[in-house]
Amino acid sequence: MEAYHYPQFNTVVYTAKFKDIKNAEALRSRIVKAASLDGADGEAERDAVNFAFIEAKLITSSLHLETAIYQALLSESQGSLRTKTIHSEIIWALNPTNNISEAIKLFGVSGRTTDLILVHAATSDTCDVQQKMHNIVDGRLVPMSTIPDSTNWANVKKHYKLNGELALMEIASDSDRERTVIDNIVISTVAMKSVMT
Amino acid sequence: MPSSSLSSPSPTQRLLGSAQLIYQGAEAKVYKVYLRDPELQQIAKHADHDTCSMAEDAAPVLLKYRFNKRYRHPSLDASLTRQRVAGEARALMRCLRSGVNVPGIRMVDAAGGVLGLEWVDGKSVRVLLPGGSEVMVAQDSDATDDVGPDRCEDAALAEFGVERDDLLSMIGVEIAKMHIADIIHGDLTTSNMMLRRGGKDLVLIDFGLAYHSSLVEDKAVDLYVLERAFASTHPDAEPLFNSVLASYAKRLGKHWSAIKKRLDDVRLRGRKRSMVG
Numbered sequence: 507m508e509a510y511h512y513p514q515f516n517t518v519v520y521t522a523k524f525k526d527i528k529n530a531e532a533l534r535s536r537i538v539k540a541a542s543l544d545g546a547d548g549e550a551e552r553d554a555v556n557f558a559f560i561e562a563k564l565i566t567s568s569l570h571l572e573t574a575i576y577q578a579l580l581s582e583s584q585g586s587l588r589t590k591t592i593h594s595e596i597i598w599a600l601n602p603t604n605n606i607s608e609a610i611k612l613f614g615v616s617g618r619t620t621d622l623i624l625v626h627a628a629t630s631d632t633c634d635v636q637q638k639m640h641n642i643v644d645g646r647l648v649p650m651s652t653i654p655d656s657t658n659w660a661n662v663k664k665h666y667k668l669n670g671e672l673a674l675m676e677i678a679s680d681s682d683r684e685r686t687v688i689d690n691i692v693i694s695t696v697a698m699k700s701v702m703t
Numbered sequence: 704m705p706s707s708s709l710s711s712p713s714p715t716q717r718l719l720g721s722a723q724l725i726y727q728g729a730e731a732k733v734y735k736v737y738l739r740d741p742e743l744q745q746i747a748k749h750a751d752h753d754t755c756s757m758a759e760d761a762a763p764v765l766l767k768y769r770f771n772k773r774y775r776h777p778s779l780d781a782s783l784t785r786q787r788v789a790g791e792a793r794a795l796m797r798c799l800r801s802g803v804n805v806p807g808i809r810m811v812d813a814a815g816g817v818l819g820l821e822w823v824d825g826k827s828v829r830v831l832l833p834g835g836s837e838v839m840v841a842q843d844s845d846a847t848d849d850v851g852p853d854r855c856e857d858a859a860l861a862e863f864g865v866e867r868d869d870l871l872s873m874i875g876v877e878i879a880k881m882h883i884a885d886i887i888h889g890d891l892t893t894s895n896m897m898l899r900r901g902g903k904d905l906v907l908i909d910f911g912l913a914y915h916s917s918l919v920e921d922k923a924v925d926l927y928v929l930e931r932a933f934a935s936t937h938p939d940a941e942p943l944f945n946s947v948l949a950s951y952a953k954r955l956g957k958h959w960s961a962i963k964k965r966l967d968d969v970r971l972r973g974r975k976r977s978m979v980g
């Protein structure tokens with residue numbers, strides 16, 4: 507697990523990547539149920555799943571994720587969240603269109619998820635975040651720097667509408683170069699979403 | 704909304720407070736900063752990576768802050784600033800998707816007037832060509848003793864492992880790629896280009912005046928603006944600019960002749976205008 511400190515927002519953001527996820531479908535339905543549970547049980551469940559759960563295969567680098575985190579923190583500080591929470595806002599920020607349910611379908615956890623990133627934003631250092639992650643995820647913790655190893659580049663190209671772009675046609679034969687270019691374009695797309703149109 | 708001095712500073716203002724000012728323009732202040740604490744805290748040990756943590760520290764970002772203009776009405780100023788930030792980001796996005804070398808976008812706070820860009824580690828092309836580094840030579844008295852003024856930029860170029868002629872042709876190629884994508888820069892000067900350390904990339908910067916156009920006239924004027932900038936910044940600029948044009952022409956192929964004709968027209972108009980005074 508890694509911690510990013512943002513003094514300008516008085517916020518610490520914890521992130522961790524898990525691979526070989528074994529309880530994806532159970533986790534997905536648990537998140538959905540937690541939203542509608544009443545009473546103290548509901549509170550406890552919502553606290554247990556108080557993360558952004560992100561499909562790691564559509565993330566190209568930790569900077570890609572960090573850029574979505576930053577823009578979401580910025581929206582929150584300006585009182586202009588488009589979704590209910592900072593965590594859903596991060597998922598919204600990752601998706602190139604404005605459709606929130608599409609964003610969750612693509613960039614959230616699904617039954618097919620094998621590689622998952624968890625994000626938790628807090629206003630102070632919290633020491634039990636990692637334990638809370640392990641409590642709900644059945645998978646193997648790996649460093650964030652392994653993100654590009656599980657990226658599904660073809661799907662990234664599809665969802666960010668990169669097929670046919672001149673930038674990629676010129677370098678199609680050099681796959682390292684292509685990945686660097688894709689990463690830079692998707693990071694930039696996330697960063698400028700608020701002024702896209 | 705005019706910001707009240709009573710409310711606490713916005714996160715973007717706090718970020719600017721921690722940033723290093725590197726350039727003060729008429730429209731914008733430019734800073735180098737980290738969007739988060741540059742040192743990453745790695746908290747967990749990973750099952751199969753416990754020996755090396757491979758923590759990715761933050762990369763610096765360039766912030767371009769379009770500050771308030773006191774002479775403009777606050778709400779008009781805010782909306783113009785928003786539009787300038789949005790316009791620059793969109794032009795950069797078009798360039799990125801078209802394969803033009805420009806800095807990636809890293810943060811946008813349009814309401815706060817701030818655009819965050821990938822930090823380009825390199826040097827302005829202005830100081831890599833003759834005459835452009837005069838300020839630098841004047842400031843460095845040691846350098847003037849044994850190295851002549853026109854050696855300075857060659858030494859800088861050598862440090863990048865690039866010949867002057869290669870640099871000039873890289874400039875032509877990048878502008879050609881941009882024009883083929885129908886993007887007009889609007890302020891082409893040798894200050895608005897950088898050579899990345901390593902010497903492989905020429906990066907076009909400062910898209911504050913850029914716009915979308917397929918008109919031959921707009922492309923010709925873009926080139927003319929650069930020609931004038933060369934003439935006023937670099938002595939004996941003609942052969943330098945001609946090298947730029949030659950590689951531009953080659954990249955443009957069959958579209959070059961129409962632009963060349965129009966460039967000649969634009970030059971003629973420019974000359975007539977300066978004769979009339």
Ligand SMILES: Nc1ncnc2c1ncn2[C@@H]1O[C@H](COP(=O)(O)OP(=O)(O)OP(=O)(O)O)[C@@H](O)[C@H]1O
Nearest residue numbers: 726728730731733765806820821822823908909911
């Ligand atoms: N991405 C970058 N990485 C590193 N340095 C940069 C970058 N962008 C700009 N710079 C440096 O900052 C200087 C000013 O940037 P820029 O030209 O974008 O601003 P400006 O001239 O004030 O803009 P405008 O003309 O719209 O007022 C550049 O000349 C360059 O030296």
Ligand SMILES: [Mg+2]
Nearest residue numbers: 894895908909
């Ligand atoms: Mg400039």
